[in-house]
Amino acid sequence: MQSLAGMLVLGAGAGFQPGDILYQLFIFLILLALLRKFAWGPFIDVMKEREDHIANEIDTAEKNRTDAERMSKEAQEDLKKTRQEAHQIIEEARKTAKTQEQDIIAAARVESDRMKDAARQEIETEKDKAIQALQDQVATLSVQIASKVIEKELSDQDQQQLINDYMKELGEER
Structure with missing residues (x-):
């Protein structure tokens, strides 16, 4: 190669010769083949x-993105279903509470009526x-009055006094 390099330098000073151009073209093609094989x-x-x-x-990224979107949609659907189920549970609890409230009120009325009847x-x-x-x-009192009347004969005024006395006694006994 040193000789080749020397020839190139020598050829540059003397002008271009057709053989040199062919030689350089040949070397260039070999260099291109070598570059193509070992470098290119x-x-x-x-x-x-x-x-x-x-x-x-x-x-892979596209597949992961697609999977993530699918999982996100599934999670949103699951969340929606969960919310619907929670809403249904709450509604059922409200209905049950209302039914229990009505049952308790009816039982209280029955018990109240029973207590009123018992009190009456x-x-x-x-x-x-x-x-x-x-x-x-x-x-x-009638027997007592009769026995006292029998014991003594009373005037109308005494009889009235006796009735008044017994009425007072009756009032005090209450």
Whole structure:
């Protein structure tokens, strides 16, 4: 190669010869073939690998994006279903609470009516007892008055006084 380089330098000083041009063209073509085989081929292969790698990365990213969108839609649908279920549960709870409220009110009314009836019966019983006691007292007083009248004969004024006295006693006993 030193001789080749020397010839190139020598040829530059003497002018161009047709043989030199052919020789330089031949050397240039050999250099191109060598570059193509040892430099350009591996460079193209590296670039092709790089292109394939980038294409794979883009495909993977696109697939991941598609999966993420699908998962996002599924999550939104699940969230929507969950909200609907929660709303249904709340509505059912409201209906159940309203039904229970009505049942409690009805039971309270029934119990209130039962207590009123029991109180009325008790009042009637106590009223009957009081009437019976009063009748017993009147009978007793009548007997007492009759026995006292029999014991002594009274004038109309004494008889009125005796009735008034017994009425006062009756009022005090109550």
